[in-house]
Structures are given as structure tokens and as C-alpha cells.
Amino acid sequence: MIHQQVEPIPYDTDADLIALSFFSGFAPEAYRLAREFKRRGKIVIAGGPHATFWVDECLAHDCDAVIIGEAEALWAQLLDDAEHGALQKKHFGQPTSLENIPTPRYDLLSPRFFVRRVIQATRGCPFACSFCSVPAINPGYRTRPVADVIRDIATENTERIKNRKSEIGNRKSEIGNSPVFSVAKFWQRKIVWFWDDNLTARRSYIKELLRAMIPLKKWWLTQASMEIAQDPELLDLMKASGCIGVFFGIESFEKESLQTANKRHNRVEYYRERIEKVHTRGIAVMAGFIAGFDGDTPESIVAMADRLSEIGVDVPFLSVLTPYKGTALYDKMEEEGKLLKERGWQFYNGYNVAFQPRQMSADELLFAHRALWRRAFSPMHIVRRIARGALRLRLGALVLSLAMNGFYGWKALRGNAPLDMGTRAVPVKVKPTIQSLARENQFMQLVGTALRVASFRQSKL
Numbered sequence: 001m002i003h004q005q006v007e008p009i010p011y012d013t014d015a016d017l018i019a020l021s022f023f024s025g026f027a028p029e030a031y032r033l034a035r036e037f038k039r040r041g042k043i044v045i046a047g048g049p050h051a052t053f054w055v056d057e058c059l060a061h062d063c064d065a066v067i068i069g070e071a072e073a074l075w076a077q078l079l080d081d082a083e084h085g086a087l088q089k090k091h092f093g094q095p096t097s098l099e100n101i102p103t104p105r106y107d108l109l110s111p112r113f114f115v116r117r118v119i120q121a122t123r124g125c126p127f128a129c130s131f132c133s134v135p136a137i138n139p140g141y142r143t144r145p146v147a148d149v150i151r152d153i154a155t156e157n158t159e160r161i162k163n164r165k166s167e168i169g170n171r172k173s174e175i176g177n178s179p180v181f182s183v184a185k186f187w188q189r190k191i192v193w194f195w196d197d198n199l200t201a202r203r204s205y206i207k208e209l210l211r212a213m214i215p216l217k218k219w220w221l222t223q224a225s226m227e228i229a230q231d232p233e234l235l236d237l238m239k240a241s242g243c244i245g246v247f248f249g250i251e252s253f254e255k256e257s258l259q260t261a262n263k264r265h266n267r268v269e270y271y272r273e274r275i276e277k278v279h280t281r282g283i284a285v286m287a288g289f290i291a292g293f294d295g296d297t298p299e300s301i302v303a304m305a306d307r308l309s310e311i312g313v314d315v316p317f318l319s320v321l322t323p324y325k326g327t328a329l330y331d332k333m334e335e336e337g338k339l340l341k342e343r344g345w346q347f348y349n350g351y352n353v354a355f356q357p358r359q360m361s362a363d364e365l366l367f368a369h370r371a372l373w374r375r376a377f378s379p380m381h382i383v384r385r386i387a388r389g390a391l392r393l394r395l396g397a398l399v400l401s402l403a404m405n406g407f408y409g410w411k412a413l414r415g416n417a418p419l420d421m422g423t424r425a426v427p428v429k430v431k432p433t434i435q436s437l438a439r440e441n442q443f444m445q446l447v448g449t450a451l452r453v454a455s456f457r458q459s460k461l
């Protein structure tokens with residue numbers, strides 16, 4: 001199993017069949033791979049969130065077959081058909097029962113994955129936000145048996161790794177035996193990342209799962225809705241079972257934007273209070289923000305950098321609104337003629353603009369997003385978030401905040417913001433320079449933050 005962002009593609013593989021899974025933003029690259037493997041005589045199958053909605057397009061781009069929706073119930077038959085030369089082009093998956101799903105083959109993952117143990121306990125989400133394709137991809141809300149989830153979390157499936165000596169020999173040399181290797185190993189064993197759409201939606205289920213997780217002594221993260229902060233029992237169980245980070249889709253500070261996004265369950269006036277409740281358990285708050293809703297202006301977008309800091313977010317994820325097929329947003333923009341149809345799939349990577357925004361031009365939205373990015377990951381905000389974390393967060397959560405803020409801060413300092421897919425370069429207007437950071441007086445603010453932290457620490461001693 002190869003993830004292209006982690007390992008090079010082995011074009012000379014002896015595999016008979018290549019299975020491609022990709023998001024919309026990576027469709028051009030997936031089609032290039034399909035062409036390359038087709039040229040080498042392989043059978044190419046596509047599936048996942050893009051292929052599910054663009055079946056004919058995949059078939060027109062060198063894919064022999066497409067799985068639409070969930071694959072568990074179809075995969076064995078599909079392989080059988082392929083082996084016997086009877087492959088159908090379109091395979092329609094139904095929402096799968098989550099009973100008896102086997103433990104994932106973690107041993108197939110490259111050791112370069114910093115988090116190896118990714119897991120799903122549930123599928124689906126009871127909400128229906130206008131920009132999100134989850135309700136279309138994973139309809140309903142389904143849960144796996146708690147015992148199965150615990151089995152997967154507890155599995156140390158290293159046996160098979162040892163048996164695959166030649167391959168692992170090669171891979172091990174990628175990170176070697178340095179102290180970094182030992183820390184990475186510890187982290188890989190310790191961390192569990194739930195890739196659920198909304199893990200905490202069914203309270204009785206999640207509480208049962210968390211109680212069962214306590215003896216495993218893992219550190220775990222997930223995404224959830226903010227109203228969990230109103231359930232102290234749940235928060236206590238999250239702490240006891242080792243939660244170090246929770247991702248909230250906060251999306252916006254503008255009420256109109258939240259309404260058009262059908263995200264009425266997010267209440268701006270309670271953001272700070274709810275984050276505070278999570279922090280009292282030492283858990284880090286990661287949060288997603290989206291630029292480009294109807295209620296947004298360039299000024300309101302850039303202002304999010306300060307506002308997200310004020311409400312206490314530890315790690316922000318900053319995206320541009322993207323109209324993915326399968327969402328109400330896509331249907332509305334299609335109907336209103338707002339989709340910029342000349343823009344290819346590379347504009348759907350979450351950081352580019354593929355539609356005509358209401359209150360600004362597409363370029364203004366891009367520049368506003370990059371200005372937001374530069375400000376949110378400026379030294380001032382990075383230091384402030386890490387310093388605050390040092391006072392509030394439990395160890396694993398602090399490591400998470402340090403690693404993520406360090407990663408984004410270092411990128412921002414080097415001018416490494418997301419590319420404008422029109423020019424394949426960082427938009428020139430927003431390339432940060434040390435001078436511009438100084439001009440904004442951020443250095444002085446940085447010193448101010450450091451002094452405040454020092455005096456706070458002294459007063460605590």
C-alpha cells in the first residue's frame with residue numbers, strides 16, 4: 001500500500017491490479033497514475049470520495065472499473081471478477097454493516113506515517129452541513145461493536161511486519177535507529193487517530209467505548225461537534241481514556257455564514273466557553289475554519305486569525321470553501337452559475353478557489369485566505385498558542401500542539417504557504433518576509449507574550 005505523499009510510486013510493481021483512492025483535488029494526478037499503470041498492462045480500479053461522484057469521468061481516464069460508495073461488501077467479488085476477466089465497469093456499494101470488519105492491515109503502512117493506528121468506530125454524521133459530502137458518502141449513522149474497536153486499538157500486529165523482512169529492511173533504513181526513531185516508535189504505538197465523521201454523535205455508544213479504552217492507556221484524537229462541551233461526563237471520560245486532541249469544525253465567526261452552511265449547531269457566542277471546558281481536561285482543541293462563505297469579506301477572513309486565537313484554539317486548520325459534488329453547496333452553485341468551470345480539479349484541494357464568491361473576486365478570496373494563513377501562523381500567534389498550551393494541556397496534547405504549530409509556523413516563516421494552483425506558486429502578494437513581520441510590530445507582541453508567560457509561571461511557583 002503506497003501513499004503518494006509519503007512514498008514514491010513503484011511503477012515497476014508486479015501487482016496485477018492497481019486500486020486508486022483519491023480526493024477531488026488529486027484527481028488529475030490519479031488519472032495520470034491510471035494512464036501510467038494502464039500502459040504497463042495493469043487493471044486499474046478507482047474508488048473513494050471523488051470517484052463515487054464522477055464515475056464516467058474516471059472510466060474515461062483509464063480506469064477499468066469504479067466502486068461507487070462503500071466497498072467492503074463488493075471487494076472480494078470484484079477481485080474474483082477481475083481474475084476471471086469478467087470485470088464490470090460500475091459497482092454500486094451500499095452503506096455497509098459495520099459488524100465483523102477485520103482489523104486493518106497496519107503492517108502494510110510505511111513506517112514514515114507518523115500516526116499509523118487510524119481507526120473508525122462509526123460512520124456518518126447526523127448533521128447536514130451544506131459544504132460536506134459525508135451525508136452522501138456515508139448515509140445514516142452506524143457504529144461498530146465496541147469489542148471490535150478495542151481489538152483493533154489493542155492489536156500490536158508487528159508479527160507480519162517481521163515476516164516481511166526484505167521490504168521492512170528497506171523501509172527501516174528510511175528513519176534509521178536514531179533517537180528520533182525511538183521517539184517515533186513510541187508515538188506510533190501510543191497514538192490512536194479516529195477517522196470518524198462524528199465519533200461522539202451517539203452518547204451511549206461513545207461512553208461505552210471510552211470506558212473500555214481506559215485500560216489501554218493510549219493517547220487518542222478525533223473530530224466531534226462542539227456541543228460535547230455541555231456533557232461533563234463525556235469530557236471526563238475523554239480525559240480518562242487518554243484523549244489529547246479534538247477537532248471541531250468551527251468554520252466561521254459570521255452568523256450569516258454559519259446559516260448558509262447549515263451549521264446552526266455552531267453558536268459563536270459559546271465558542272470560547274466550550275473550548276475552555278475542553279481545556280480544563282487538558283485536551284487540545286484543533287479547529288477547522290473556512291474562508292469564502294456568502295457572509296465573508298476579505299476583512300472578516302483575515303480577522304479570523306486573531307479571533308481564533310482569542311477563543312483559545314490550539315491548532316487551526318484553514319481552508320477555502322470548495323464545492324464538492326454530493327453537497328448542497330455544489331448543487332446551489334451549479335444552479336446559480338457560480339462554479340468556475342474552467343478551473344480543473346487541482347483547484348479542489350481545499351486551498352484554492354473554484355467558484356465565484358459573493359462579496360469579492362476569486363483572487364481577492366485567495367489573497368485573503370493566504371493573508372489569514374500568514375497571520376494565523378505568524379510567530380506571534382504560534383508562540384501564543386504554544387505558551388498557552390504549556391500552561392493548560394496534558395503532555396500528549398502539548399506535544400501535538402508543539403508539533404502542529406511548529407510545522408505550520410516553520411512553513412510560514414519560510415514563505416511556504418499553499419500554492420495558487422493557477423500559477424503553481426505561492427501567491428506573490430502574500431509571501432511573508434521578516435521585514436513585513438517586523439512592520440506589523442509582531443516581534444514586540446511576541447516579546448510581550450513571552451514576558452506575560454514568564455510572569456504567569458513565576459506567580460504560580
Ligand code: B12
Binds near residue numbers: 018120137197
Ligand atoms: C479522515 C479524513 C481526513 C484525514 C485523512 C485524509 C487522508 N489523506 O486519508 C485528514 C484529517 C488528514 C483529512 C484531510 C483532508 N480532507 Co478529509 N476526510 C476524512 C473523512 C472524515 C474520512 C475518510 C476516511 O478515511 N474514511 C474511512 C474509509 C474507510 O472510507 P473511504 O475513504 O470513504 O473509503 C471507502 C469507500 O469510499 C471505498 N473506497 C475508497 N477508496 C477506494 C478505492 C478503491 C479502488 C475502491 C475499490 C474502493 C474505495 O471503500 C472504502 C470502504 O468502504 C472524510 C469524510 C468521509 N466520510 O469520507 C473526509 C473527506 C474525505 N475529506 C475531504 C477533504 C476535502 C479533505 C481536505 C482536502 C481538507 C482540507 N481543506 O485540507 C484534506 C486533504 C488532506 C490530504 N492531503 O490528504 C473531503 C473530500 C471531498 C472530495 N470530493 O474530495 C471529505 C469527503 C469530507 C468532505 N468535506 O466532504 N481528511
Ligand code: SF4
Binds near residue numbers: 132198
Ligand atoms: S458536522 Fe462535520 S461531518 Fe457532519 S455534516 Fe457537518 S461538516 Fe460534515
